Amino acid sequence: MQNGPAVRRRKLGAELRALRTSAALTSGEAARLVGWHQSKVSRIETGASGVKPADVRLLLDAYGVADSQLRELLLVLAGSDEDGGRHHWWHAYRGILPPTYRDFISLESQASAMRTLETSVVPGLLQTPEYARAVTRAAVDGLDDERLDALVEVRLARQDVLRSDRPLELSAVLDEAVLHREIGGPDVMARQRERLLEAALLPQVRLQVLPFTAGAHVGVTGPFVIFSFSSTSDLDVVVLDHLTSSLYLERKEDLRAYTEAFDALRIHALSPEESLDYIAGLADGA
Numbered sequence: 054m055q056n057g058p059a060v061r062r063r064k065l066g067a068e069l070r071a072l073r074t075s076a077a078l079t080s081g082e083a084a085r086l087v088g089w090h091q092s093k094v095s096r097i098e099t100g101a102s103g104v105k106p107a108d109v110r111l112l113l114d115a116y117g118v119a120d121s122q123l124r125e126l127l128l129v130l131a132g133s134d135e136d137g138g139r140h141h142w143w144h145a146y147r148g149i150l151p152p153t154y155r156d157f158i159s160l161e162s163q164a165s166a167m168r169t170l171e172t173s174v175v176p177g178l179l180q181t182p183e184y185a186r187a188v189t190r191a192a193v194d195g196l197d198d199e200r201l202d203a204l205v206e207v208r209l210a211r212q213d214v215l216r217s218d219r220p221l222e223l224s225a226v227l228d229e230a231v232l233h234r235e236i237g238g239p240d241v242m243a244r245q246r247e248r249l250l251e252a253a254l255l256p257q258v259r260l261q262v263l264p265f266t267a268g269a270h271v272g273v274t275g276p277f278v279i280f281s282f283s284s285t286s287d288l289d290v291v292v293l294d295h296l297t298s299s300l301y302l303e304r305k306e307d308l309r310a311y312t313e314a315f316d317a318l319r320i321h322a323l324s325p326e327e328s329l330d331y332i333a334g335l336a337d338g339a
Contacts, residue, residue: 063100064288064303065130069112070098076116086115106131126163126282142210149203153299157292158207162214165283166222168315170272173234175245176225178212179252179260184245185209187237215257224259226318228272232262232335246336253329261322262331270321271314279311 073083073094080098084091087108096102097112109131113124143150143158150158161167169176174188185208189201196204214221235242253260263270278292291302291311302308323331 062103064290065104065109065127066098066100068127068288069109072113072116072118073098078116083112083115087111104131122283126288129159129163130288143207146203146207149200150207156301157299158211160280160290160292161211161221163282164221164280165219166224166281168224168279168281168312170226170228170276170315170318171231172228172272172276173231174236175227175231175249176223177208178215178221178223179225179249179258180208180212181241181245181248182209183237183241184248187241191236215252215255220255220257222257222259224261224315224319226261226263226272226315226322228263229265232332243336246332249332250329250336253325253332259325260328261319261325262328263318263322264331267321270318272318277311279308279315 073080076083078086080094081091084094093102094112097104097108106128109127110124113127118124143155143162147155167178174180175184177185180188182205185205186201189204189208190196193201193204215223232246236245249260252258263272276294278294280290280292282288289308291307293300293302302311322328
């Protein structure tokens, strides 16, 4: 288990090592190409030290990496803030967002797919402003209105990944309890259910409800998120949220276990069509 910054360093280093190997270069040869000592390349590849985006760019050029999407992803993992585009909008909120949340957003912004199990609340990418405000107020004690507004803005801005040129593919399994937990009051919940129905019609969104009748299931231990990246599976990661922090699981055996768990949950859940009908029934007061 790692925290956000550590897992980013390790994943970035592992990917750079794989790219160097593909370029048929030793670490010493790579170091000479960019004018460094071999130990610096080794520290970067093992995640023992951080690396500046400019240094990542030097290595990618030395390794002949031309894939723009892969380069962009690796630069984001290194903390690049140079393109000034939507990919780094969250830096404007650096003063109020903890590092683990910023890392989560950076992964979310670059992932090609996201699989999530939610057992208590609607996924952040599908929340209405009113619902997001109620959840944030309950989750973070003692918020003043200004800070609350800013955190809700962040939650809503994250949703742009579903409307980008390369939209995130979202597959969400919601425990039935999510739809019955009255957050913000009846009117807020009514609008939130309508929002779920609207989102489920998007081609990049797959929404399923896990009914109470499914009984005990692998998801009772808590919610989780799996991020996947089209450029390389080596960057895939599982995120587990806790009250004061997030844990990132990167080992292949962890990824395999959570992927299998998510596949099992989808089998026990209602189909996307049945899920829409169920949510619509709740919206109609059935």
